[in-house]
Amino acid sequence: MSTTTATSTTAAAATAAPAPTTSLNVLIIGSGIAGPVLAMTLLRLGHTVTIYERGVSGGDSYRGAWITFQANGMDALRAIDASGTIEEIGYVLDTISFVNGAGKSLGAMPMAAPREDGTKSRIMRRSDLFVALAREAASRGARVEYEKELVDATTLPDGRVKAVFKDGTSAIGDLLVGADGIHSRVRTLIDPDAQKPRYVPVLNTGGYIPNFPLHTAPETMTMQFGTRCFFGWCATPDGGAVWFANPPLADEPARGILSSKSDADWRAWLHELHDGDAGPAGALIDAAVGPLSGWATYDLPAVRKWHNGAMVIIGDAAHATSPSSGQGASMAIEDAVILGKCLRDCPSTRSALDTFVSLRKERVEKIVAYGARSANSKAAGPVARVFRDLLLPWVFWYAARDGGKGMQWLQGYHIDWDDKVVPVESG
Template sequence: MKALIIGGGIAGPTTAMALQKAGIDSVVYESHPGGADGVGVFLTLGSNGIDALRAIGADAPAVAVGFPTPAIDMVSTTGKALGRVRTSRPDGDITSRTLKRADLYRAIRDEAQRRGIRIEHGKRLIDAQDTGDGVRAVFADGGEEYGDLLIGCDGLYSTVRGLIDPAAPAPTYSGLIGLGGYTRGVPVNAPTGSYRMMFGKRAFFGYVPAPDGEVWWFANVPHPAEPAPRELENINSEQWRHQLTSLFAEDTGPAAALIRAAHEITPAGPMHALLTLPTWHRGRMIVIGDAAHAPSPTSGQGASLSIEDAVELAKALRDQSTIEGAFTAYEALRRPRVERIAKQAARSNSNKAAGPAGRIVRDLLMPLVLPRLANGEQSRLTYGHHIDWDPRPSQ
């Protein structure tokens, strides 16, 4: 069996490694000419994502490029503690890690190539057909490829999603703009590796001290109308510095100082999510990762869920006798989990975008609600998720 994998971000090369372990050949086709390295942005790889990489023996390279992140402390605009989210497996065996997105891409891609997986760059899929006994993929450079199945790992703005179901919903705008930056020389009151996140008066702010003393931070700015395609590109980093500094000027904490002193401010982008996609697969084609379900970046789970998807899909293809049967079993396993996490993140977004009255209610309720969410069942379900590569079910 040969799989055509579309997209060389996080899910693509991970799927190829998992398929290889399941005895299935694949080739990864990535549209970017030189790799899909996201510029500047950092993210948290959850203990569940690390656990999924561990199932295929590929966790070490990703772990090596990040630093441990055991917890997130939430505070109000006045600096009042609202609660703590533990971001590690409850048994303490795996701690989540914070890393630059580009470093995670590179670590996963290099590990896949080290295992002999072919990744072809500059190959943008524009069309694909299920021919009954196989799949045909057509690329923008005029090339064609044939395989037994096609796996769309082509991210939030997936082409494969629309080829499977032309009526598939598009991602929705969350009402927030996200951006971030890096600062040295501003002392902060948070333990190395742990996040402090603040519901400010006018926007949301989070920061994490890296082990080398640099502080990595991000801001989510409410912006009810979705920005026009090039609107944000016309705002340069000095203009953002000015705007963000004034947005956080009235809040307690280091947000304004960190922004003022930042040596790098990363490009701003509208935050989108894809909460539910009715059709994940048709015939020999399927979408996984952000292409199928994208929780807003607020969840801190998009990358981890994409990695879990990759491993679970390979297991299903290993264990089921038909491709269709594998896709059906995979969807039944994955859909409840990914949709629960996406809905949770959507609720968190509406807290971030709350107006003055909503903020008062939120700050009163958060200390009551958060500990239950953060340390109880929800946290265990999200961060404690474990994938066993073996055993196979009895045939």
Template sequence: MASVRSALIIGGGVAGPVAALALRKAGIEATVCEAYPNPADGIGGALAIAPNGLAALDVVGARDAATDTALPIPRSALSFGGRLVELPRLADLPPMQIVHRADLHRALHETAAGQGIEIQHNKRLVTAEEDATGVTARFTDGSTVTADVLIGADGIHSTVRTLVDPDAPGPGYTGMLGFESVIDRRVAGEPGTMFFTFGKRAYYLYWPLPDGRTHWGANLPQDKPMSLTEARAVPTEEWLRRLHDAYGEDDPGGSLVRHIDPERLHVTGSLHIMPSVPHWHRGRLVLVGDAVHAPSNSSGQGASLAIESAVEVARCLRDLPDPQSAFAAYEARRRPRVEGIAARAGKINQAKAPGRLAKALLPVMMRVLLKTAMKPEKTFGAEQRYRMDWNEPATLVSA
């Protein structure tokens, strides 16, 4: 029988509340500690939930709440060099869902709170101390919380990751800055279609909305990374000028950029990925979600993988006799999957932010990308069809 009866979760974004729901289902009491004052503070932009992420949300009973405000995307198309190619999809799976990050956070918090899970706000972790019976977390407000285990779901700039391993790598910069806006401009295309567009100078994507507006996002190449604070300190007019320089010659990119309401330009700052993290756990501490595996946004799987891992760590804690064996089993199950998806997405990033040599090879790269995209079963069938069996007991995985 498992020895873990309580868990402290650091981070209340996506993975944190899902882990708490899964732990509660496993019979383990969970408390979530979130640094921000409320679920939407400092959060913005849209994210995708893939079919496998929807399946994992089903396990904890959060799918309907998480997708209540989402937009299904049953179709997609790739545009480059004047060509527009509709991409096939795995027709027997539900469509990807696009949801505003703040809406998703709020829905997951409300679902967790509705099941009696305690969520504490304004709790920014400083350190954690272990002994033979548990782990005590200390916060900037001077308070402490003690539990049997501590789960780090505190994002790509994770504090828990440095406690697990002071020498752990930090997030890597993709060479791109992120921007989004909802634009009062109708474009050609049926609502529910996402267009992945490789423009003359930079990549962007957009999808028509049912109300006639367009949701637009850009991955603007830039050599130097910028923190969110730095990026938002730049005057909006300067960003609009740079976006016009990058996309002004594209169709419909140029028209969309010219019609951005400055008040609606959302700056997300540098886009990051997590390189391979050598140590996912130590003692009574373990990492989930972006804190340990954050593929680039090219994967379309960041949130879904975080949701899966949050459920898997709870299953392992439910079935294995001690934290060390549970965390080892969790890592063995998750690492090959998340690192394989990250590798696939990394190849796409080379086309989104090409260097000098890659620019010369871009036509070849695009043909390869298109060829793989036209074979969805081979390219991402295993990713999207993945389902974990909650009722199957977790066991140790041989090295």
């Protein structure tokens, strides 16, 4: 496997690539993860870019959620010389250790496939990643307009696209990119009958606790297949702890149900779910920084139509995966860089979009399926738990024996910026 080496992030490096023959004016909807990375990629190529974000400036809190940022995401950032600031965020994770509700070890395995460049996975606060990417994009000249909620977009007779926002303003560009998340408006504008998000039958909650020492191995996340709930924890080098819980909930909660639960409600429910299980779950729940809240999780198994020639979707708008895969952020970043390469190397915008879909669809749908299987194993019933606890030690033993190479397809993915994209024939 070929890998790159870390490169310091500089504005000069960002503009080192030659400008394209035809400069595009690109409208990006959404300033989460995919949007700023795509902006950096396109600015590197000499295109004009504006990001339109429906939220307010500095308004992203994301409920304190933490994510695992895999090495393939860092690799994709290195392809555009944008990894420097991200490599300083969060904490390294090298190993996953699994136990059952009684605290019995089910085995351990590498967090990610080994890479020749030594890059490892990191756990970080989602909002920290958002802020770092936004700042890096701004330092390279990306412009963001806030409080711009997209309500409509149409293709003009000359092939350009017009975006209309809720405040009555509009913008015209050569290409509109929907990086607007799992509930993407752009996806439904491209295809009114587009696939809708699928509820994953587990909720998510968690956070970071300062000054909470855990006597666990360094760079190790312990994951517990509890009697009634999946729970995870790891110690951080600064003496704190990161934790999460995935309470099972078979039916999708109605709007407002989860937000109406108080901090005390969440703590009481989590204690009930973990009552009788071995380990630090109870102490972590008591010490967790409040107010506690939780949220439903969704994925997007397959989207029939990713683009219409003037509009295209990337990231969660095209292929949201369950958090269990640990790949949502990394897939979005891969998308952004590869779309830029396609626009660089293909003879037309339509050819670039067709080629982009051909390069991404199989990989991302495989990852979404992998995440769904992982999430469903967390919500196993009493009978399924018995078989799971018998089978998993063999699965983890095999994964540890091959050093994680069986996951090479997932985290070992590499993007070489200098490799030329081979265009597919446009329909």
